[in-house]
Amino acid sequence: MSVTAPSPVIEVRGVSKSFPGVQALSNVELQLGQGEVLAVVGENGAGKSTLMKILAGVQAPDRGEVLVDGKPLKAFSVEHALDRGIALIHQELNLADNLDVAANIFLGREPHRFGLIDRSRLHHEADHFLKLVGLDISPITLTSTLSIGQQQMVEIAKAISVDARVLIMDEPTSSLSHRETEALFAVVRDLKRRGVSILYISHRLGEVKELADRVVVLRDGHNAGELQRDEISHDRIVRLMVGRDVSQFYDHRSHPAGDVMLDVDRLVTSAHPGESVCFQIRAGEVVGMAGLVGAGRTEILESIFGISPSLGGRVRIAGREVSRPSPQESVANGLGLVPEDRKQQGLILSMAVQQNLSLVNLFARVAAGCLVHRRYARELAGQIMDRLRIKTANARQIVRDLSGGNQQKVVLGKWLAIGPRVLLLDEPTRGVDVGAKHEIYRLIEDLAESGVAILFVSSEMEEILGLSDRTLVLHEGRITGELTRAQLSEEAVMQLATGAAGQTAMPAFGEIRSQTSPAENE
Amino acid sequence: MKKVLGILTLLIVVCAFTAWQSEHFLTSYNLQNLTRLTGLFGVLGIGVAFVIITGGIDLSIGSVIALTGSLLPYLLVKQGWSVPAALAAVSLMSAGIGLAHGLLVAKMNLQPFVVTLCGLLLYRGAARWLTADETQGFGAGYDGLKWLASGTVPLPGTGGFEIPVPLLIMCGLGVLAAVLLNLTLFGRYLLAIGRNEQAARFSGIRTDRIVIAAYVICSLCAGLGGMLFALEVRSVQPAGMGNFYELYAIAAAVLGGCALRGGEGSILGVVIGTALMRVLQNAISLLGYPSQLEFAIIGVVILLGVLTDEIVRRLAAYRHTRYQTRQSAD
Numbered sequence: 001m002s003v004t005a006p007s008p009v010i011e012v013r014g015v016s017k018s019f020p021g022v023q024a025l026s027n028v029e030l031q032l033g034q035g036e037v038l039a040v041v042g043e044n045g046a047g048k049s050t051l052m053k054i055l056a057g058v059q060a061p062d063r064g065e066v067l068v069d070g071k072p073l074k075a076f077s078v079e080h081a082l083d084r085g086i087a088l089i090h091q092e093l094n095l096a097d098n099l100d101v102a103a104n105i106f107l108g109r110e111p112h113r114f115g116l117i118d119r120s121r122l123h124h125e126a127d128h129f130l131k132l133v134g135l136d137i138s139p140i141t142l143t144s145t146l147s148i149g150q151q152q153m154v155e156i157a158k159a160i161s162v163d164a165r166v167l168i169m170d171e172p173t174s175s176l177s178h179r180e181t182e183a184l185f186a187v188v189r190d191l192k193r194r195g196v197s198i199l200y201i202s203h204r205l206g207e208v209k210e211l212a213d214r215v216v217v218l219r220d221g222h223n224a225g226e227l228q229r230d231e232i233s234h235d236r237i238v239r240l241m242v243g244r245d246v247s248q249f250y251d252h253r254s255h256p257a258g259d260v261m262l263d264v265d266r267l268v269t270s271a272h273p274g275e276s277v278c279f280q281i282r283a284g285e286v287v288g289m290a291g292l293v294g295a296g297r298t299e300i301l302e303s304i305f306g307i308s309p310s311l312g313g314r315v316r317i318a319g320r321e322v323s324r325p326s327p328q329e330s331v332a333n334g335l336g337l338v339p340e341d342r343k344q345q346g347l348i349l350s351m352a353v354q355q356n357l358s359l360v361n362l363f364a365r366v367a368a369g370c371l372v373h374r375r376y377a378r379e380l381a382g383q384i385m386d387r388l389r390i391k392t393a394n395a396r397q398i399v400r401d402l403s404g405g406n407q408q409k410v411v412l413g414k415w416l417a418i419g420p421r422v423l424l425l426d427e428p429t430r431g432v433d434v435g436a437k438h439e440i441y442r443l444i445e446d447l448a449e450s451g452v453a454i455l456f457v458s459s460e461m462e463e464i465l466g467l468s469d470r471t472l473v474l475h476e477g478r479i480t481g482e483l484t485r486a487q488l489s490e491e492a493v494m495q496l497a498t499g500a501a502g503q504t505a506m507p508a509f510g511e512i513r514s515q516t517s518p519a520e521n522e
Numbered sequence: 523m524k525k526v527l528g529i530l531t532l533l534i535v536v537c538a539f540t541a542w543q544s545e546h547f548l549t550s551y552n553l554q555n556l557t558r559l560t561g562l563f564g565v566l567g568i569g570v571a572f573v574i575i576t577g578g579i580d581l582s583i584g585s586v587i588a589l590t591g592s593l594l595p596y597l598l599v600k601q602g603w604s605v606p607a608a609l610a611a612v613s614l615m616s617a618g619i620g621l622a623h624g625l626l627v628a629k630m631n632l633q634p635f636v637v638t639l640c641g642l643l644l645y646r647g648a649a650r651w652l653t654a655d656e657t658q659g660f661g662a663g664y665d666g667l668k669w670l671a672s673g674t675v676p677l678p679g680t681g682g683f684e685i686p687v688p689l690l691i692m693c694g695l696g697v698l699a700a701v702l703l704n705l706t707l708f709g710r711y712l713l714a715i716g717r718n719e720q721a722a723r724f725s726g727i728r729t730d731r732i733v734i735a736a737y738v739i740c741s742l743c744a745g746l747g748g749m750l751f752a753l754e755v756r757s758v759q760p761a762g763m764g765n766f767y768e769l770y771a772i773a774a775a776v777l778g779g780c781a782l783r784g785g786e787g788s789i790l791g792v793v794i795g796t797a798l799m800r801v802l803q804n805a806i807s808l809l810g811y812p813s814q815l816e817f818a819i820i821g822v823v824i825l826l827g828v829l830t831d832e833i834v835r836r837l838a839a840y841r842h843t844r845y846q847t848r849q850s851a852d
Contacts, residue, residue: 099714107711107722
């Protein structure tokens, strides 16, 4: 069994790291024993990924040190970390999809003679590692033809092939199916038996409970606490993560649902041309949309908003048919989208808060003729900043210099300026600190109370569970289930999101499916 | 491979059409000229393919040709250097230019477009200043050198057709480049960097060095091309030599399947692309189209080529997703 060895394989001492506007880590401590599976949990923006990047040599800390086998790491580079036996499996896929699977597994470490790649050995060895992770594909398969889950398993095969003593897994199951997840767990247990230490980052507390010997919780870049194997429970982890009881954190109020504000009928997106989705959202409703990476959630929001074209279907906003959704039309109809990537899609980072806030509204009201109505823009900015409690010196501050939470409030504020009827939020609290998160949740509740229909996409289970009146679950472009607040649980969402509901004969899912089918057949 | 087949078909169609319309096309004089120019331009295309595969671009090729093309006769004739010394100096300078580009792109993070655009202006200016804008020639001697550009090797059994030496040089270079790209670690890393630089870096590959090497290869090829072009035309005008040649090279690489976003490319494709460009130009003059239209016709053909390619790609992607969704539905 797992016992923290007398001298840890990895010891993190007082590590701090800041990025412009964000203190990502402050004075973080961590120890990892040999053959130990240590789960590192925390909300998005808690600093987990930064810590892992430092351990893997991708980034250097501002202060503090990392000891491997009792000796400090002198340089922070990927090569150096690999030399010391530390390998990182990335959260985002990091494969060159123009190359075959074998090439990706051994990228940078190809068997070669005189600079020529030894293909037969390469393929032979790759085959071995593919079998090890339970992936039944040929090593010469082109990576771009694999599903996202399979690509993730290739990443894992790649990390294992390094023969690492410490393996860092950053959300390895975020896009895996149930079966693939099981295969991964088997691999993890096998590695542990062979004395490999594993740092396991996950949002899925069920996985943490199943795998981890110990849990370290980070909150806003600090050590928030630690749980031993027998202390690990869902509630305890969450309490450490958010710093208070969940019931207080998500102050869920139910609102009387009004008229149908958003009616999506047989919408087909480019991500899954073979599937279509149907759903309705009423005024005052907060509807969550859950699913794995690649389920097509973002594409649905973008197609409704009209930024990416839909391949078919109808969208009605407040009873009015939108024949060809476009951002211009959406703004005119009072539908706003808070996009997933706020820095790229949500904000113009080099412009001031005030200019960003009046961007959407510019041609509706802020502009007098073709000149910007400065006084109106300033007043508008002032109102929104007060309402959202955006913390800046003044409205002329450049958005780039704000914290993640304040930036996100500016994106939301942009849409408040048009007096929205429907708001689509894509990962509304990604990379936002706990305090700001709480405020954004409250704002969402306030908006719903005032009659706005809200559809939000989130990969954070806590958020889905805490916020939504109703939850739509997607699997590979299809709505596999709809859960009311009473039916909502982490397990139910995961089953539907991994498409397991169709295969396992669980009575609960039969129920759910029969509930959704009328909408789908409509 | 499919990509190469498409462009090869286009090449054959254009050749067949031209041969049908003009009896001059298949004469050994015309074919010799055509293949000589294909060889000369092919050297440039092969070089730039390496840079394009990394996701970069080199706009300075034409000016490097002007600089190396004027420098070779200048050093030999005006300065009286020995042949090996002059060749070594010019090659070294070409490599140095590539090294500078690579360092600026990989270490200083400047955009390849900007770096090589500045190079385009800089080397042209340097060539004109160095030679005081005077035409440079080789005079009567240097027959061995000239043979490299204008010599031929008889091909028995073809009724007088002789293979131009530049074509042989390009073939040799092409084989070398294809081996480098497809069989070596360097080539593998080049493709990986072009598609996903971050993945390559996270795999412990020294991406900087690979990128720098690509620019060095490109400029070396441009320098070699410059010397060969100079030996072929015999009299080099620093102001006009090599104008637009970078665009020919880039167009040939793109036609041959190099994606400007990086990560894709085939040496055979580049060679066929170069041949297509040359045949088009040849056809325009043989078939009596107004020569003023030359650029316009080439432009339209390239556009059609890449357009077809994009449409085919989209169709394939669409079928792929259709296939996958049907599979998962079953």
